[in-house]
Amino acid sequence: MALERLGSSLHQALKKVFRASIIDEAAVKELVRDIQRALLQADVNVKLVLEISKRIEERALKEKLPPGISRKEHIVKVVYEELTRFLGEKPVPLKVEPGKRKVLMLVGIQGSGKTTAAGKLARYFQKRGLKTALICTDTYRPGALAQLQQLASRVNVPVYGEPKNKNPVKIALNGLKQFKDKDLIIIDTAGRHKEEKELIKEMKQLEKAIKPDEIMLVIDGTIGQQAMIQAEAFHKATPIGSILVTKLDGSARGGGALSAVAATGAPIKFISTGEKIGDIEPFVPSRFVGRLLGMGDLETLIEKVKEAEIKVPEKKAKAILSGKFTLTDMYEQFEAMKGMGPFKKLLKMLPGMSYDIPEEMLETAEEKLEKWRVIIQSMTPKERENPKILNASRIRRIARGSGTSEKEVKELVKQYFTTKRMLKTLRRKRLPFLGKRKMQMPF
Numbered sequence: 001m002a003l004e005r006l007g008s009s010l011h012q013a014l015k016k017v018f019r020a021s022i023i024d025e026a027a028v029k030e031l032v033r034d035i036q037r038a039l040l041q042a043d044v045n046v047k048l049v050l051e052i053s054k055r056i057e058e059r060a061l062k063e064k065l066p067p068g069i070s071r072k073e074h075i076v077k078v079v080y081e082e083l084t085r086f087l088g089e090k091p092v093p094l095k096v097e098p099g100k101r102k103v104l105m106l107v108g109i110q111g112s113g114k115t116t117a118a119g120k121l122a123r124y125f126q127k128r129g130l131k132t133a134l135i136c137t138d139t140y141r142p143g144a145l146a147q148l149q150q151l152a153s154r155v156n157v158p159v160y161g162e163p164k165n166k167n168p169v170k171i172a173l174n175g176l177k178q179f180k181d182k183d184l185i186i187i188d189t190a191g192r193h194k195e196e197k198e199l200i201k202e203m204k205q206l207e208k209a210i211k212p213d214e215i216m217l218v219i220d221g222t223i224g225q226q227a228m229i230q231a232e233a234f235h236k237a238t239p240i241g242s243i244l245v246t247k248l249d250g251s252a253r254g255g256g257a258l259s260a261v262a263a264t265g266a267p268i269k270f271i272s273t274g275e276k277i278g279d280i281e282p283f284v285p286s287r288f289v290g291r292l293l294g295m296g297d298l299e300t301l302i303e304k305v306k307e308a309e310i311k312v313p314e315k316k317a318k319a320i321l322s323g324k325f326t327l328t329d330m331y332e333q334f335e336a337m338k339g340m341g342p343f344k345k346l347l348k349m350l351p352g353m354s355y356d357i358p359e360e361m362l363e364t365a366e367e368k369l370e371k372w373r374v375i376i377q378s379m380t381p382k383e384r385e386n387p388k389i390l391n392a393s394r395i396r397r398i399a400r401g402s403g404t405s406e407k408e409v410k411e412l413v414k415q416y417f418t419t420k421r422m423l424k425t426l427r428r429k430r431l432p433f434l435g436k437r438k439m440q441m442p443f
Helices: 003-019 025-041 046-062 071-086 114-126 144-155 168-178 196-210 226-237 254-264 285-292 298-308 314-321 327-339 343-347 359-377 381-385 392-402 406-425
Strands: 102-107 132-136 184-188 214-220 242-246 268-272 280-282
Touching: 003 025, 003 071, 003 285, 025 046, 025 071, 046 071, 071 285, 102 114, 102 196, 114 132, 114 144, 114 184, 114 242, 114 268, 114 280, 132 144, 132 168, 168 184, 168 196, 196 226, 214 226, 214 254, 226 254, 242 254, 254 268, 327 359, 327 381, 327 406, 359 392, 359 406, 392 406
Parallel strands: 102 184, 102 214, 132 184, 214 242, 242 268
Antiparallel strands: 268 280
16 A cells, blocks of 8 residues: 555545544544544554554544534544654754764665655755765765765765775775765665674764764655664664665555654664655655645745746736747746656645546546647747648648647647637736645645
8 A cells, every 4th residue: 555545544534534424433433433544554553553543433422613613624623633742743954054073874674765855855964055075985875976976976076995905994084074064964874684783783884984964864665664673683783873765656654663763762764655756755744744734835836836946927927917928938837847757746746636636537637748848849939839720731840840649730830829818817817826825634
């Protein structure tokens, strides 16, 4: 069961409550059973499941309703709050300040995605205007340094490593000397190998020699409840300051990993949600649970828009609203959206959109946008600026050049004219300002 399916199961359980004509004790108990089933299937620890469900049942039945809130809304609020509470309630940010060097040491077993996580973290803070650098001290895994260099080269982050040196402590110290002017230095360490005791010893030596500001444990989200054992073992060896959970983009046991780690008391600071270098986000329990329950996550969506720097100059915006909207403008928006990540993920951040749109439809929308980009690329500049000139022979040529059908080219042109008409109607209207938002129930 994917983490996404856990969210879908919880969403359906709550939907059942909203459709019920009366909310009595039997309805609450049925909801609790549905929640228990969903959490257990996601490999959440049985003891934790019983604790959560007991609290939800008690609060749903015994708590006095706050003014202006219906019984149904109160139950959704209780479920939301209890799931958030057991995942850590408040986010614990990784603080990095310009001009104040911070050394972050990553630890974890081999295969947990540590090296990729190091690259993602470097990119995350680099995008926020901080000077980042990477040090590879993994002297066991062949190609560890090459992998880190390859990741870093894509985003222009410097990497330090010594391929012939087998002493990780010396490599780390030399790297730290090299990167005196950086704001954040991420040290990628070796994963578990045959001599496990040696690895723990090496970690302790590294920690003692380099005195990192923080040690972050990287845990594979697909290992479920085993995450707790890992977290505890590493915590005994070196003081773990935070945790990063990887592979949460559809892992079989993601719920188990998150709950197990949360149970150890070590804060989860980041989660990795995909394969691309930008697929990483700070772990904010309330946002995560909101997305899981289908309530959306507007804050993360807004951050993604800012990161992608989707900016339309005022002059151009006025021209577009006055009807001077071309296929070139449309293409630029497709490109900007692409920079924000998969279209499917963006839609899931909108309240009520997460589970109410069929999966096939989301896949189709993603595919369609990609085809439209290619179709526009196959047009001449003249055709992009003035689509009215697109006759049958031009459409035939564009379809051949883009590897699509004439029907798909016509569909794009039709969508373009619909969008253009819609933009014209906005000309004298004020666009809504997205100010303070309150959590909307998606039912």
